[in-house]
Amino acid sequence: MTERRPLTILFADVSGSTRLFESRGDEIARRIVANVLIALAEVAGRHGGRVVKTIGDEIMCTFPGPLHGLLAATDMHRRIKNDPEFQRDNLAIRIGLHHGEALVENEDVFGDAVNTAARMADKSLARRDQIVTTASTVFGITNTTGLRVRPLGSAWVLGKQAPIDIVDVLWQEDIAHVTTVQRVMQAIDATVTTERPRLMVRHRSQAFEIDEGTPFSIGRDPASSLVVETEWVSRNHALIEWKKGYFMLADRSTNGSWLKIGDDDEIFVHRDETHLRRGGSISLGQAHQLDDSDLVYFQCID
Structure with a gap:
């Protein structure tokens, strides 16, 4: 059965896995990465998420709404940072997510929303310990969640006619120079100046x-x-x-x-x-x- 419905798509990628395989060997490194993905899946489940697939050292999940995905993303980072085994090997994750219309077919998910979420998690946009999402995903979420964001400018996504505004969701204690999520669009507008990059x-x-x-x-x-x-x-x-x-x-x-x-x-x-x-x-x-x-x-x- 094929259907279209709004979903929040999240990609989480293990950062540091290349060095892990070099230093610990294939068998041990594969076990550790698998444990990271299991931990991420458990966090996703607690926030109403569903694991669609794992691809190497990356996991893809869906959530019913943006808030579910955003809170899951912050908890995923905390889960990895608080695990002594993962920290011994200096592992971290980077996360990209986007909310939009998706095509659901045979337990898999396709479409523009998936492509946009995958772009948010790309190495060229998201760094380790970071959550990158589209401004449209956080727009309208009230500040009662305590989530904070920082504007990152705009990014090109394959298939889009124009760049889209993106933000960094702050999950750590240092929240200097950030804004509450409900004010993200105003914050992005405020960063636009006539100064040349x-x-x-x-x-x-x-x-x-x-x-x-x-x-x-x-x-x-x-x-x-x-x-x-x-x-x-x-x-x-x-x-x-x-x-x-x-x-x-x-x-x-x-x-x-x-x-x-x-x-x-x-x-x-x-x-x-x-x-x-x-x-x-x-x-x-x-x-x-x-x-x-x-x-x-x-x-x-x-």
Whole structure:
């Protein structure tokens, strides 16, 4: 039977699992990740949620309404942070969710709402210990819940004609510079200014400020905006430019680039592009090493 109904879709992904498999071995790491997913499923059930599927180290759940999903998301983070076994291995989760019309068929869920929720949980948007959702999901929920959010700007979602406003749901004690969920739309509007977005880039002793009208090239070519002379860096290795509302990193190299944001796992980019948000580092031509002297650091300034 196929039916359409409004649902809150939640994706939770285990952060740190790659290092876990390297340090603990496949069998032990697989057991620990499975235990994390079981713990997340138990939390979902307590909030009226249903587990649709697990995909590797990720779990997908549905909830009858936004509040159920939001409260489950905050409790999921607390469950992982309060478990000594998970903390011994420095595990955390990142969560993305969205409420919208979904197509339910044979116990699975499909449609635009699922795609949007999955995008919220993407590494390029959500970091470890973070809950990212659409502003429409939290709009109208009263402040009696005590939930707090912080505007994150907007994000492009495949199939959407325009970027959508997104927020970070704060579940930890530090809630400076945040707003109650019922005021999220006003808070987002208040963050819109005439100031142009900028990206600060630093490599060794050099520092650069990039704005939306300035493409920034990186490579061994002497004509590059930033010249990095190491053998694993291509002549025209990468380009940073403002596209579709973001600063985008486009890799054009032979060996690829590795992007790291906060404590998240590295993202490998090769002949492709990804957007830069908040702050982090880029390793050109090889994965991040203990010697960080060749890293390119960036910081987004809204």
